[in-house]
Amino acid sequence: MPRGGDMTFPDITPDLKAAMPELRGRLLANQSLAELTWFRVGGPAQILFTPSDEDDLAYFLKHLPDELPVYVVGVGSNLIVRDGGMPGVVIRLSPRAFGETSADGDIVSAGTAALDKRVAETAAAANIGGLEFFFGIPGTIGGALRMNAGANGSETRDVLIEASGVGRDGSKRRFTNAQMKFVYRNNGVDPSIIFTAARFRGPITAPEVIRERMAEVQSHRETAQPxxxxxxxxxxxxxxxxxxxxxxxxxxxxxxxxxxxxxxxxxxxxxxxxxxxxxxxxxxxxxxxxxxxxxxxxxxxxxxxxxxxxxx
Structure with a gap:
């Protein structure tokens, strides 16, 4: 266990469960976050919540006391957790509930726990171009939306149609590309919104062109990054x-x-x-x-x- 990992917070799971009798997701107290990050460091989350689906997430947020801070993690590829851990609630969207990807015509739909790389592969399989840059980003779509992730000269705002999310009050929200107010490595959406899904569009492109671009992205990563x-x-x-x-x-x-x-x-x-x-x-x-x-x-x-x- 990491140093600092022996810290514990007061266990508030019984209170939360009592206040949310219809909760279906998993609540864990004092759960180590180190194994959820690529750096493999950091203390525990006071509460780690894994919602069953979007409705479960909305129900949880609606009934969660306002004073408890909330933070969302994806695959933890872009995250340092400090050694004292995280007071309040850390929400992890599981790939099982939020990781689906699909393509229809020139549109790719994805849950926000889907890996960026998987979205690039889903687009490629449907001959949809423009999403190859996702192949080189080691995170999830949730992180890509939040920080306008980009690589190799393209970024999320170039391909996004709309994103869906849940507010801190449990309300379900939708955001067009313009409403996301994207800037370099950030957006203008209220930080308390938890993104749950997104839709992207790209031009129908010859498969060999897409594969060549993806190979370039991969080779750049392997030769230039540790x-x-x-x-x-x-x-x-x-x-x-x-x-x-x-x-x-x-x-x-x-x-x-x-x-x-x-x-x-x-x-x-x-x-x-x-x-x-x-x-x-x-x-x-x-x-x-x-x-x-x-x-x-x-x-x-x-x-x-x-x-x-x-x-x-």
Whole structure:
């Protein structure tokens, strides 16, 4: 178990179950989050809730006390959980309930627990182009919607028709592409909305063209990124007209270590857990890199990876 993983929060599951007699999903108290993240670090969630379906999620949110914070995790590819864990409720949408993908004509539909890669494959099988970039993004559609995920010159806003979600009050909502108010690596939708599904459109394209683009995306990832490591994807957003990895390299941070965390030798905008890192090690390494880049170039890097929870 990770250091800091022996922390526990008060168990509020009996109270929640009493207030929600018709709940069908699974509620777990003090559940370790480390194994739900690619970095494999972090403390427990006070409550981990896995809803059975969208109706179950809406019912849960409607009856959840307002003062309890809520956070949603996907596959944890872009997440640092701090060692003290996460007070309140962490919601994990399971692939079984929210991971379906399908194609009809030039439209791809997906639940938000579907892997980006699977959505690219579903589109390819239906000869729908324009979604190949998803093949190189190691997250879920929920994360792609929330951060306007992109790669290889394309991003989520280029292909989205609409997204569905559930509000903190349990209301079901829909958002057109324009209502998502997409910007670079973010959107303008209330952060408390939990996205549950999305629809995308792309041009019908020759299958060999799609396959070639997907092969290019894959080869770029394998040759340029440390995908065999415990990592969290791109750590910092690219500043305007600049490249985060170049700034990090120029500041002498390639290979830099804090505890069990290290800046990747292969790609400086990736941090890796060499085996013994804590959440604190990884976050401190990131902050050290930010400080050195600021000192060296005067440019302030902003985290792309989400950091949640409390310190040990």
């Amino acid at each position: 995908i065999r490591e415990k990592t969290g994807g791109s750590t910092f957003k690219n500043p305007p007209d600049n490249s985060a990895w170049k700034l990090i390299d120029a500041a002498g941070c390639r290979g830099l270590r804090v505890g069990g965390a290290q800046v990747s030798e292969m790609h400086c905008n990736f941090l890796i857990n060499t085996g013994s890192a804590t959440g604190h090690d990884i976050e401190m390494l990131g902050e050290t890199v930010r400080a050195r880049v600021k000192e060296n170039s005067g440019i302030e890097l902003h985290w792309e990876i989400k950091r949640i929870g409390i310190p040990a």
